[in-house]
Amino acid sequence: MPTVGLFIPCYVEQFYPQVGVATLEVLERHGVRAEYPEDQTCCGQPMANSGCASDAQPLAEHFLRLFRGYDYVVAPSGSCVSMIRHHYDQFLGRQPGFEHLRRSTYELCEFLTDVQGVSSLKGRFPHKVGLHQSCHGLRELRLGSGSERRVPPFSKVRSLLEGLEGIRLVDLARPDECCGFGGTFAVNEEAVSCMMGHDRLADHERAGAEIVTAVDMSCLMHLEGLIRREKRPLRVMHVAEVLAESGA
Amino acid sequence: MDSREAILGALRRNAPAPADLPDLSGLGAKHADPVRQFEESLAGVGGACLRVPDIAAADAALRKIPFYAGARKVISLVPGLGRADLDFESIPHPHALQDLDVAVLPGDFAVAENGAVWLEGRRLHHRAIFVITDHLVLVVGVGEIVADMHEAYARLEGREPAYGLFISGPSKTADIEQALVIGAQGARSCTVFLVG
Amino acid sequence: MGHPEAAARFVADDAKAHWHDQAVWWIRQKRDQAASAVPDWEALRTAAAAIKAHTLSRLAPYLEEFEAKAVALGARVHWARDAVEHNALVHGILAERGITRLVKSKSMLTEECHLNPYLEARGIEVVDTDLGERIVQLAREPPSHIVMPAIHKKKEEIGELFHEHLHTERGASDPKYLTEAARQHLRHKFLEAGAGLSGVNFAVAETGAIVVCTNEGNADMGTSLPPVHIACMGVEKLVPRQRDLGVFLRLLARSATGQPLTAYTTHFHGPRRGGELHIVIVDNGRTALLGDPLFRRSLSCIRCGACMNTCPVYRRSGGYSYAYTVPGPIGSILAPMRDPARFATLPFASSLCGSCSDVCPVRIDLHHELLSLRQEIARRRLLPWTKRLGIKVAARMLAAPSLYRLSGFLARRILSALPRALVYADWNIWGRQRELPPLPRESFRTLYRRRRGQS
Secondary structure, three states, X not given: OOOEEEOOOHHHHHHOHHHHHHHHHHHHHOOOOOEOOOOOXXXXXXXXXXXXXXXXXXXXXXXXXXXXXXXXXXXXXXXXXXXXXXXXXXXXXXXXXXXXXXXXXXEHHHHHHHHOOOOOOOOEOOOXXXXXXXXXXXXXXXXXXXXXXXXXXXEHHHHHHOOOEOOEEOOOOOOOOOOOOOOOHHXXXXXXXXXXXXXXXXXXXXXXXXXXXXXXXXXXXXXXHXXXXXXXXXXXEEHXXXXXXXXX | OOHHHHHHHHHHHOOOOOOOOOOOOOOOOXXXXXXXXXXXXXXXXXXXXXXXXXXXXXXXXXXXXXXXXXOOOEEEOOOOOOOOOOOHHXXXXXXXXXXXXXXXXXXXXXXXXXXXXXXXXXXXXXXXXXXHOOEEXXXXXXXXXXXXXXXXXXXXXXXXXXXXXXXXXXXXXXXXXXXXXXXXXXXXXXXXXXXX | OOXXXXXXXXXXXXXXXXXXXXXXXXXXXXXXXXXXXXXXXXXXXXXXXXXXXXXXXXXHHHHHHHHHHHHHOOOEEEEEOXXXXXHHHHHHHHHHOOOOEEEEOOOHHHHHOOHHHHHHHOOOEEEEOOHHHHHHHHOOOOOOOOOOOOOOOOHHHHHHHHHHHHXXXXXXXXXXXXXXXXXXXXXXXXXXXXXXXXXXXXXXXXXXXXXXXXXXXXXXXXXXXXXXXXXXXXXXXXXXXXXXXXXXXXHXXXXXXXXXXXXXXXXXXXXXXXXEEEEEEEOOOHHHHHOOOOOHHHHHOOOOOHHHHHOHHHHHHOHHHHOOOOOHHHHHXXXXXXXXXXXXXXXXXXXXXXXXXXHOXXXXXXXXXXXXXXXXXXXXXXXXXXXXXXHHHHHHHHOOHHHHHHHHHHHHHHHHHOOHHHHOOOOOOHHHOOOOOOOOOOOHHHHHHHHOOOO
16 A cells, blocks of 8 residues: 655645645545645745745755655645645755655645546535636646647546536636736735736636635635635635535 | 957857757648638738639739729739739839839749748849738739648748748738737738639 | 836726736737647747757857858848947948938847937937837837737827827827828838838848848838848847748747738848848847856747736736836846846746746746746845845744744734734735635644544
């Protein structure tokens, strides 16, 4: 039985712990009993994104120490996994265990489709859902084909959701435009960030969504902040929460 | 050290590791019906395509087009098609073309994927003729249609380097609020006769 | 003013910002449609990237080959180390011939070198003949987009401008009417000009050709009426062989405006009979960029503008927020490479969504270069000290698991207990338009332990 380490983004740990619980539940239902190394903190992305690479170095090393022993590492986040897969080599280079870590760290949906071989899910989620295609998951992890590239269309996340009984995935005017979170961008460029978020929400509302879902709670944290301030008739749920609630 | 040496020296010093040129042979568009594709592409860029069996038919069709019927000054470099109100070769200065209504020019070949026609510059005594004219008429043999730009450059391969251009439809701009306006600085219309 | 402040001002005019965003998004959509009609689109991008990578590794020999061929065809080739030399060279060519009226077609290089004011100060009338450029020239503004210079202007504004300068009817704003007025006005300028200056989209080493692409035909008009043609190019505009043009031309117009080809794609081989062709080859920081392994791929740029059309930040902040000749994602690399201190905010004017990299016809890894550039900015100590301090404190806290757990616990408890007015005070930038995330009593670790039956 392969061992699976559960990697929980820092903002999920602190603000959205139920997403972590939902992730555990979904994995268990698919035969995976993930283990959560308790000393994990943060992958270091906020530091690296600010240009302060040296400040991210110790966090990367800490991450490697904690997770190197697992066959797989799974996280409910495209953004954090992208950090490990594409930006950690600057910090961990040839360190023993890194190459394995890089290749075995997965976002939750791609773990289900690519490693567990799940092609469709049996569950029930009778709601109108807007799928927000978090950028790092989409364009860094290639969880989907994206609207820019001329490749055969696919979406790992969509493939897991669309089979749920009763679900209606709405048609957005801009299917994969960025929500405007962007890490420190959300504060550094607050005006543009919020305009981007408002525009995403307006798109989801016009398309008739009740719930906005995504693989990254960071996007949803930003969108939910806007929703609650303006009292928009929308709510956010992480894909893990949707899958957990649907019983899939 | 002069600028040339400074620049070339810096480029040599800073050159990255060698990288091979790619193989371009797999690239290209395939069209089931290149003639139809050319017609559609040309229409898509605001041009008009007329198929005719021969030059005489082209001439008859041309005389019926309103911009031609009302034209006072026409220059044609295609024998048998349209009239030549001015002797092109004896015009001393291109400024004399500023009130040219119609120019009829021979195209070398056409490109299906984008509605373009290759115009050889050698015959153009004054280059400005194709852009200063109000209306442009190009003539291409229907058998001279290539699929795409790769085939176009294959055709141009080995020719003696000379002035020439691809013309794809009439002059246009969308610089004012994205509104497409045909006839910016150059020809207000582009009509291509496919002959044969 | 850095990008954030300029962008905030742009965003504050909500209607205009949304209008600009939608106008530019529409061009992204046209690009998508055009690309879908090309089954080998991704293969083309790969080929283009490879041709550029090869060319950049042999730029000096290719430039020498290009020069020899161009000269053999009768062109004069000049070399300029920087903007100052470039401007002096161009002026010299005009002054030697007593030319006082110049018409120009689009050249971002000459914008970069600030050629227009240089020539005007020396008594040369310079008329930008691309319609968008003429509009901003009359308005005394810089272009806000490299392909559509006046994209930020509404037709009513252009109507007023033309009423003042071209004597069109007051209040007239129909694009057809205004374009016709510009046609007549510019026709005079073309006829009066002593020389025409163009940019160079591609220079071909194999044949000594320069290729110029326009939709209006203004480069053709401007270089075929006056007897002198001056063509300005950056060193990176070279392609090795004529057949390589096939790859780039299939990508360029589709990426830029969604057309399969520009209306005019003109190949110049030496001057015309009785005329002169001067080619000015310019460095101005390009050789330095070539030497930087992290950012040299930016030299592959063919100036299509697709990156700015897709950029959600450019669309909502406008070209002027970047305060540089070339805005958007590519500009956010080129500008700080030229002047890191002045343009330190640009690499951060991005959510790193990656859309730009996926539309770039030559596969420049734009968003990864922006991330690398942030590190360069930090290394040069150009980050505000407040940010550096904040990151250091956070990093220290995150490196110590028990400290992290304690901080998280305290933050959640304290913030929940504070009155709203304190939490959402001015210092809380996040809180200006957004609620803070929920502050649960228990962290995931606590829930995990309970679930797995641990104490």
